[in-house]
Amino acid sequence: MAMHKRLALAVALVTSIWVQPSHGDDVWAVVAFINHGEREPVVNAPSISLTPEGAQQMLRQGKAFRARYLTDLSDSDYDHIGAARLHNINADMIDNQVLDITSQSDDYVNGGAMAFLQGLYPPSFEAFRDNREEIDMARDYTKSGDNITDFPLNGYQYPNIRTLGMLDPTSTSIQGNLRCSAWESEIRRNLSRDPNLEELYDATLSFYQGLFSTSPMQGTINLEGANLWNAYELYDFVSYEYVHNETVNEGLTNATELLATMNSWATTMERAKNAYINGTADSDDVEEKAKLYSIAGRTLSSRIALQFISNVKRNGDRDKMALMFGSHEPIVAFIAMAGLLDEESVSQGPFSLLPEPGAAMVFELYGEDAQNPEVMPSFDDLMVRFFYRASADADEDFVLYPLWGIDPENGTVPFSTFVQVMQDFGVSASEWCNICGPNPAPWCANSYYYDDERSCKKEMSAATAGGLGAFFALAVVLLGWIFWRLLQRKMNKENQQPANAAPSPSTAAAGGFKGPEKKAGDRDVAVTGNGIHHERVGSWEMKGATTVPAVAAVGVTTKDSTRVTASQRRRSFDDDDDDAISVMGATPVKAHESV
Incomplete structure (x- = not known):
């Protein structure tokens, strides 16, 4: 049975026995995936930078999140945003224990994440003075008068943003399509064989060829690549040049209509790459195709579910806000997986076009125990809702x-x-290796995986285990032979010594490592039984494994035994300072300045 039918059945069974709980708008956790801000076009790779406008976009999106989840803003542009306050979170000072911030390693993504956090937690000169729990850290009693020292730049705050590079298995959760060799091969070989796309290719070829063979775009792109297969890259390039290149801005005729058309075609191609929506047959082949094409959305789905499970396990006290910063592919894939594409939404509305810079998918975990509103309710009374904020503009709404x-x-x-449902859709890091193989990432060769106890373990392949077994067997045989030879030599020496011979006093006194050659003044070498102490370092999977309650403790049934919650998985990476990648040392800027 195909995946979509199994999911439909699961949803029907669960919702049929669900009784509407009484709940308020007390939000216990928020998980968001945010698209990067405006950057230089991808044709400039590998040197792609975040633009000042891109940083401002991310700053505005951060302000919008602050207005919804933390506190009212003095900026009236955000008054229209409905409040949904996060339960028991400091609105003025960053607490990195309750925030989980991850970003792609690209400079323009990571830089945008920093700008977003400036909007979410702006510099606050009075933050320490208003916070009695933290005020002692700022006091200096060796000074007279006002003995409170604030952070630089009027109270700039320092978030812990973890950049997830290719050596980190967690990176698949926010960029599942990158380095997925099976996905890349599928796109290269088979996408161009789709009859609908072939027809669109033929219909649009003259447009692309004409655009890049006439002024003002003439000579900017090789005409061999000016076609539908590169629709996203071409739209990305032209839209950037129209904004930042004076010649293009003045010379591009019908620019608004032209860019809208290019955006539409780019959306068609990106949706075809990241969502297998043409397969309708009830077969394993269709299911596998769907899983491969939507890999970016599936790895994200797994991460989102794990973030919420982590929050529930800790009674809402940790992982209150998880912010993930990346590119448009996971958004495109998830929108299709979530059943949000229909005839109307494909032709109009925010899902009919590419995600705007700074666009955000937001998931809220909320609910209330009427008898004890300060305590997280049972999971039976918890609900999840999904919002999409289509752009970073101040007047944009969180749409349900x-x-x-x-x-x-x-x-x-x-x-x-x-x-x-999210775990049925979801793909873990180890599953990603199997789907995207062979060996799409260096750590896949070691088969890292996470078990239900959230400790990171390492499996050996059969070949590796066999090789190690043979090695140890040979070592045992070799050691046995050496021991036998030494024993034989000792026995031979004893047999050669006369039975009535006795060692002379001088010989006995000169025992030790030199034997009869030892002089009276020579000292023996003393070897302790403790040997040399070696500290085990450099292995993140062996550090501080912590046992936590099984997922069943919160009433959640997982698809398999390798499911894991996100914060515990995070612990295996960032409990130790040498394992975390941080932007703590980055140069701070003021919230109201361009980045």
């Missing part, structure tokens, strides 16, 4: 969308249903 067609009127999904 129903996931998988569940409760289209209110857009709410029971927590248990949400986790079940």
Whole structure:
């Protein structure tokens, strides 16, 4: 049975027995995936930088999140944003224990994440003075008068942003399509064989060829690449040049209509790459194709579910806000997987076009225990809702969308249903290796995986285990032979000595490592039984494994035994300073300045 039918059945079974709980808008956790801000076009790779406008976009998006989840803003441009306050979180000072911030390693993505955090937690000169729990850290009693020392730049705050490079298995959760060799091969070989895309290719070829063979775009792009297969790269380039190149801005005729057309074609291609929406047959082949094409959305789905599970396991006290910064592919893939594409949304609305710079998908975990509102309710009373903020503009709203067609009127999904469906859709890091192989990342060769206890382990392949077994067997045989030879030599020497011979006093006194050659003044070498102490370093998977309750403790049934919650998985990477990648040392800037 195909995946979509199994998911439909699971949703039907769970929702059929669910009773509407009474809940408020007390938000316990937020998980968001945010697209990067404006940057230089990808044709400039590998040197791609975040633009000042891109940083401003991310700053504005951070302000919008602050207005919704933390506190009211003095900026009236954000008054229209509905408040949904996060439970028991400091609105003025960053607490890196309750924030989980991850970013792609690209400079323009990581830089945008820093700008976003400036909007979410702007510099606050009075933050320490207003926070009695933290004020002692700022005091200096060796000074007279005002003995409070604030952070530089009027209280700039320092978030812990973890950049996930290719050596980190967690990187697949926010960029599942990157280095996925099977996905790249599929796109190169088979996408051009799609009859609908072939037809669109023929219909648009003259447009692309004409655009790049006439002024003002003439000579900027090799005409061999000016076609539908590069629709995203071409739109990305032309739209950037129209904004930042005076000649293109003045010489491009019908620019608004032209860019809208290019955006539409680019969206068609990116959707075809990241969502297998043409397969309808009930077969394993279709299911495998769907999993491969939507790999970026599936790895993200797994991460989102794990973030919420982590929050629930800790009674809402940790992982209150998880922010992931990346590119458009996971957004495109997830929108299709979530059942948000229909005839209307494909032709109009935010899902009909590419995600705007700074666009955000937001998931909220909320609910309330009427008898004890300060305590997280049972998971039966927890709900999840999905919002899409289509751009970083100040006047953009957080728009609610129903996931998988569940409760289209209110857009709410029971927590248990949400986790079940997301994990059925989801792809873990080890599964990613199998889907994207062979060996799409260096760590795949070692088969790293996470178990339910959230400790990182390492499996050996059969070949590796066999080789090690043979090596140890040979070592045992060799050591046995050496021991036998030494024993034989000792026995031979004893047999050669006369039975009535006795060692002379001088010989006995001169025993030790030199034997009869030892002089009276020579000292023996003393070897302790402790040997040399070697500290085991450099192995993140062996550090501080912590046992935590199984997922079943919160009433969540996982798809397999390798499911894991996100914060515990994070611990295996960032509990030790030498294992974390941080931007703590980056040059701070003021919130109101261009970055």
